[in-house]
Amino acid sequence: MIGFIGLGIMGSRMANNLLKSGYEVILHNRSKAKADHLLKEGAIWAESPRQVAQQADIIFTMLANPQVVESVALGKDGFLEEFPAGRLWVDCSTVDPSFTRKMGEEALRRDIRFLDAPVAGSKIPAEKGELVFLVGGDEKDLEEARPMMEVMGKAIQHQGENGKGSSMKLVVNLMLAQSMAAFSEAITLGQSMGLEKETVMNTLLGGVTAAPFLNSKRDKLLHGNYEAEFPLEHLQKDLQLVSQAAYEHNVSLPIANVTKEIYGLAKQFGYSKEDFSVIYKFLSARM
DSSP states (O other): OEEEEOOSTTHHHHHHHHHHTTOOEEEEOSSGGGGHHHHHTTOEEOSSHHHHHHHOSEEEEOOSSHHHHHHHHHSTTOSTTTSOTTOEEEEOSOOOHHHHHHHHHHHHHTTOEEEEOOEEOOHHHHHHTOEEEEEESOHHHHHHHHHHHHHHEEEEEEEESTTHHHHHHHHHHHHHHHHHHHHHHHHHHHHHTTOOHHHHHHHHHTSSSSOGGGGGGHHHHHHTOOOOSSBHHHHHHHHHHHHHHHHHTTOOOHHHHHHHHHHHHHIIIIITTSBGGGHHHHHTTTO
């Protein structure tokens, strides 16, 4: 049986794909209401992470930040103390590499195998089972989890030992944040010079300078509908993790830190729950 803990925008869709593929799934989430539609599809509800561990052969976690992961794994009613030796924990949360290695060590102390496997992709890819898994850990453990990952994703990329999956996820999300901000600034500049927004977007998206993912944000910017696929507050948190990792590795990332502060300001101005593409609205607000 598969345990799945964390049923937000991503986790609920990942768990649903496991159910649709015929897997038995036992679920836990801080709010049970987010599990209701999955329980109707045959999932089993657990009252605590500990209860998940009592029944699951493998546990996937998809949680908001390192603090929540640590609480769910090691806090009151945490699952690690109850999870039988030799079983496998796959953490799909976006966390910093040093924290991932810490969790790997905590798992190893209990003879639990561990993979860090954050995903590239947002709500729609999660729904369609088209995520990309960025995996750190032992290849033999990856092979055990691979059939389940293939149900939830379109690609699995083994990055190396524990911590390397989380490292690559921060690299990906740094580019994501910077590309969205640069695209938004370019459109804002074009509009300030009298160009039509749609014309600027179409020209940039049809050229070689725009990141491919920006095509998926075109309609959000054009129509002003910023329903969250990847909330801005989550990306701002990831940029903070990038800054922390850069400090730990003695690397200077001036553009990353400016980008982090831009998203931080947007969060302060009330855009935290909207899709991160709302950074265009924030940057163009004074036009």
